[in-house]
Amino acid sequence: MSAPEKIVAETRTEFGKGAARRIRRQDKVPAVIYSHGSDPLHITLPGHDTMMALKHGGTNALLELEIDGKLQLGLTKQVQVDPITRNLEHIDFVEVKKGEKVTVDISIQLVGEAVRDALVVVENTTVSVEAEATHIPESIEVDIEGAEVGTQIHASDLKLPSGSSLLTDAEMLIVNITNAPTAEEVEAELEEAEAEAGIERDESVAEAAEAAAPAEGEAAPAEGGSQE
Known part of the structure; x- marks a missing residue:
């Protein structure tokens, strides 16, 4: 892994969905750093720089976070991304130290x-x-x-x-x-799958017909009768 990228973060005191939406509208990302024996630290990160750092860092990205002039290492544990826009929505970090095993x-x-x-x-x-x-x-x-x-x-x-x-x-x-399967084996598997699908379809139709049929001793509704 290459040296961790440095990101300047800001501490935040506003929480909740409304606050998170306001942060994202500013092209920033809400995040939380969890550390050993300390309360979680809520921060805000620059959106573009953080996105690029995560791309370079891969699945287990390690970032050097500068918070109020102090540096600490944060290992990504959960990254939430909008499924449509692909923008970062939230990041959970775990604080780590050099030499620490994870x-x-x-x-x-x-x-x-x-x-x-x-x-x-x-x-x-x-x-x-x-x-x-x-x-x-x-x-x-x-x-x-x-x-x-x-x-x-x-x-x-x-x-x-x-x-x-x-x-x-x-x-x-x-x-x-x-x-690797031969063409004949692939064709045979497809035919078997189609046959099984046909059987399941026939069984579903039969079950639906049985459920719709009147119970024993119960008269079927008269054709043309009144409806409520």
Whole structure:
């Protein structure tokens, strides 16, 4: 991980949805820093600069926050983004110190290509590791160049950066390389899925008809009768 980007933050005393909306209208982001044994610190961050810093920092972004002239490190734990505008809505940080160990989930990134006609299945996309707060890896590369059918890569096979230790079960399967299905197998699976869908549809129709039918001993409504 590269050196943390510095962001100048402002403390805030207004809370609630109304205050948050006012902050966002100013192109700023409401945030909270949680620390060990202290009350949460509510701050406001510049929107554009924070967005760029998070993009550079990846999933576990570490920012150097300047608050009232003092510097402290904040590790992102939850980032809320508007699903339509993609603007930042709120950020939760955890205060960390240099040399401190933290637990984070790191994404798996495949490198290379397996042999021809092989199907590469990523069974788990992240692993949990313990790493120094200032040296959190952005991702863990898994080299599958030339990997043969039958190859399985477990968590214990991962090459972790120096200073990091694996917390995930060492036997957890990360990558499984199998034979790619033939065109005939794919067609057969599609036909089977269509047949099952047809059966489920017929059963649903039958259940609906049964529910609409009058109960035993109950007269059906007379055609053309009055309605309430």
